[in-house]
Amino acid sequence: MNAKLIIDIAINLIRARLKQSIIAAVGVTFGIAMFVTLLGFMNGLNNLLDGLMLNRTPHVRLYNEVKPSTDQPVLISKEYKNNTNFIQSIKPKDRGREIYNSKAIINILKQDKRVIDVAPKVTAPVFFNTGSIEITGVVNGIDVPAEEHLFKVSDYIIEGNVFDLNNESNTIIIGKGLAEQMLVKVGDVVKITTIKGGLVSLKIVGIIQIGIAEIDNTMSYTSLRTAQMILGESASYITDIQVKLTDVMMSPETAKEYRAKFGIDAIDAQTANSQFETGSNVRSIISYAVGITLLIVAGFGIYNILNMMIYEKMDSIAILKATGFSGNDVKWIFISLSLIIGIVGGLFGLLFGFGLSSIIDNIPFETSSLPTIKTYPIDYKYTYYVIGFTFAVCTTTIAGLFPALKASKIDPVEIIRGK
Amino acid sequence: MTLLKLLEENNMSNIILETKNINKYFYDPVKFKVLSDINMSINEGEFVSIVGKSGCGKSTLLYILSTMDTDYEGELTINGVSLTSKTDKDLAVVRNERIGFVFQFHYLLPEYNVLKNVMLPGIKLAKHSIQEIEHKAMEQLRKLDMVDQALKSPNQLSGGQKQRVAIARALINDPLIIMGDEPTGNLDKKNSDMVFDIFNTLVKERNQALLIVTHDPDFAERTHRTIEMADGRIIS
Ligand SMILES: Nc1ncnc2c1ncn2[C@@H]1O[C@H](COP(=O)(O)OP(=O)(O)OP(=O)(O)O)[C@@H](O)[C@H]1O
Ligand SMILES: [Mg+2]
Numbered sequence: 001m002n003a004k005l006i007i008d009i010a011i012n013l014i015r016a017r018l019k020q021s022i023i024a025a026v027g028v029t030f031g032i033a034m035f036v037t038l039l040g041f042m043n044g045l046n047n048l049l050d051g052l053m054l055n056r057t058p059h060v061r062l063y064n065e066v067k068p069s070t071d072q073p074v075l076i077s078k079e080y081k082n083n084t085n086f087i088q089s090i091k092p093k094d095r096g097r098e099i100y101n102s103k104a105i106i107n108i109l110k111q112d113k114r115v116i117d118v119a120p121k122v123t124a125p126v127f128f129n130t131g132s133i134e135i136t137g138v139v140n141g142i143d144v145p146a147e148e149h150l151f152k153v154s155d156y157i158i159e160g161n162v163f164d165l166n167n168e169s170n171t172i173i174i175g176k177g178l179a180e181q182m183l184v185k186v187g188d189v190v191k192i193t194t195i196k197g198g199l200v201s202l203k204i205v206g207i208i209q210i211g212i213a214e215i216d217n218t219m220s221y222t223s224l225r226t227a228q229m230i231l232g233e234s235a236s237y238i239t240d241i242q243v244k245l246t247d248v249m250m251s252p253e254t255a256k257e258y259r260a261k262f263g264i265d266a267i268d269a270q271t272a273n274s275q276f277e278t279g280s281n282v283r284s285i286i287s288y289a290v291g292i293t294l295l296i297v298a299g300f301g302i303y304n305i306l307n308m309m310i311y312e313k314m315d316s317i318a319i320l321k322a323t324g325f326s327g328n329d330v331k332w333i334f335i336s337l338s339l340i341i342g343i344v345g346g347l348f349g350l351l352f353g354f355g356l357s358s359i360i361d362n363i364p365f366e367t368s369s370l371p372t373i374k375t376y377p378i379d380y381k382y383t384y385y386v387i388g389f390t391f392a393v394c395t396t397t398i399a400g401l402f403p404a405l406k407a408s409k410i411d412p413v414e415i416i417r418g419k
Numbered sequence: 420m421t422l423l424k425l426l427e428e429n430n431m432s433n434i435i436l437e438t439k440n441i442n443k444y445f446y447d448p449v450k451f452k453v454l455s456d457i458n459m460s461i462n463e464g465e466f467v468s469i470v471g472k473s474g475c476g477k478s479t480l481l482y483i484l485s486t487m488d489t490d491y492e493g494e495l496t497i498n499g500v501s502l503t504s505k506t507d508k509d510l511a512v513v514r515n516e517r518i519g520f521v522f523q524f525h526y527l528l529p530e531y532n533v534l535k536n537v538m539l540p541g542i543k544l545a546k547h548s549i550q551e552i553e554h555k556a557m558e559q560l561r562k563l564d565m566v567d568q569a570l571k572s573p574n575q576l577s578g579g580q581k582q583r584v585a586i587a588r589a590l591i592n593d594p595l596i597i598m599g600d601e602p603t604g605n606l607d608k609k610n611s612d613m614v615f616d617i618f619n620t621l622v623k624e625r626n627q628a629l630l631i632v633t634h635d636p637d638f639a640e641r642t643h644r645t646i647e648m649a650d651g652r653i654i655s
């Protein structure tokens with residue numbers, strides 16, 4: 001086969017100029033290794049930060065929002081029908097934050113195939129009393145097993161056990177910041193005042209730290225029942241239904257669907273965390289840009305070396321042409337040559353990139369705000385390796401194409417006469 | 420009658436290479452006609468030499484005949500097929516299969532050893548297995564007394580030895596015609612005679628045609644026919 005011969009010639013040309021070829025390949029190796037490492041690292045960080053938010057956020061959250069009344073008396077007037085109305089005499093109605101029929105809704109959601117699990121919640125703004133000072137905070141009454149299933153709450157509990165909320169009544173887990181402000185520890189009792197004036201005492205069974213100060217300074221967890229008791233509500237009182245889907249990408253549509261179906265408010269994770277998404281995208285774009293730049297630089301290296309090689313190998317090209325190789329054959333010899341450099345350099349690049357990633361993956365990275373993270377995060381997604389390798393092969397082919405076309409046009413007579 | 424017809428037919432198919440009114444110009448630095456009205460033909464089994472003063476256009480003509488130079492006027496026919504205005508790819512196939520070329524200066528690939536250099540046009544042609552080609556290459560090298568050098572790299576050889584390797588390479592595909600531009604120019608009397616003998620056997624035994632440019636009057640005299648050139652024309 002001719003392809004075999006062409007590749008054989010390409011390999012022999014590389015052997016004859018081994019040093020330059022290795023330097024060209026090292027350029028590609030470096031480019032690919034950096035590309036893969038950079039993307040892995042950047043996306044590892046992205047995932048970490050996304051996880052910080054997204055794992056804490058339900059994909060869809062159902063709730064009741066206080067809304068301005070849309071039915072204003074002025075709208076009834078036929079006279080002003082086509083005018084813009086500013087008069088809004090009816091103030092927002094207190095529909096309460098309770099989701100009516102929550103049991104039925106939860107049952108329907110649990111039957112939905114797109115849903116992984118559903119966790120009901122009661123949130124209530126409260127005051128934590130310490131001495132004569134009142135600190136504003138929030139009590140989240142959670143269904144402990146469901147919450148644990150959806151959000152891995154136990155990952156963030158730095159002291160105590162989340163299931164103690166169920167084991168003992170009148171218990172609470174409070175945010176680390178809150179605990180520090182009130183100078184309390186596990187086993188102590190905190191006093192809580194509700195907005196309506198009720199006063200309860202709860203025993204602290206754990207301390208939680210999410211890693212976001214604003215939240216850690218105000219948040220606390222109790223069981224559903226305890227929260228309902230604090231508010232003086234019945235066991236059917238639910239303010240939020242949190243839903244986790246099999247595919248996050250589906251959340252905006254699903255939220256829209258639920259809004260229409262249940263007649264309550266629904267927000268999706270993307271909308272709730274849009275600013276995080278933007279940050280992740282920017283970081284991804286930067287890492288792709290840097291990686292691709294490195295590969296293009298490597299491409300120029302190959303271009304230079306091939307040009308030089310063709311200049312040196314004029315005689316050989318003339319002989320090949322004189323003994324029956326067409327311009328096309330010569331072109332393919334140099335394209336193969338460039339491809340071999342690209343593929344070998346690329347494969348080593350993937351290897352080194354993986355090695356470098358593993359090293360970074362083992363560098364300790366401990367911050368008090370991220371209790372579950374012990375080393376720098378790395379994303380080993382295979383797509384980065386596929387993209388990197390594909391791009392390396394493309395760049396080297398393009399870099400080799402111009403010198404190869406030049407070689408194919410060499411006139412053997414000119415060279416032979418030139419001797 | 421039948422004999423005559425047969426002879427005629429035979430004669431027709433006998434022509435290996437033919438040119439009709441080939442003209443060639445060089446334009447740099449001034450327009451200048453290197454070759455004028457070259458009409459010639461070479462038959463199967465014919466051993467032809469070209470002689471003429473230095474600069475009269477012998478090499479230029481040979482490059483055209485070997486299909487490497489396509490920038491000329493007139494027509495070139497090899498084995499009954501007109502090669503004028505054929506594509507680069509077709510011409511490459513013709514060069515590979517039909518023509519063996521020995522240059523004035525030995526041109527070998529420094530990346531390969533002697534044996535592989537000889538084999539390369541054969542591998543490119545891909546008509547025979549690698550083993551067969553290797554066997555044949557060794558056979559050629561043996562005839563040229565080069566077997567013991569087969570595994571050397573070309574730059575470990577003397578000038579005359581390189582020339583012999585180039586000859587072996589030209590013969591590997593059993594071409595219809597072998598062209599040489601002063602192939603014995605670098606050889607001593609003994610080696611030059613050996614090359615001549617090899618050429619002679621090719622003509623006699625294999626019926627291949629030979630077209631050799633030479634400055635050696637002895638060499639020219641021993642060939643079947645001598646074409647003499649002067650100022651880009653064939654004068655006899
Ligand atoms: N590329 C070129 N451009 C312009 N003129 C050229 C070119 N190549 C050759 N010539 C001229 O064409 C003429 C023929 O050259 P050619 O090489 O065919 O001579 P030759 O008969 O082979 O000579 P020698 O016996 O010395 O090898 C010479 O006068 C030479 O100067
Ligand atoms: Mg010459």
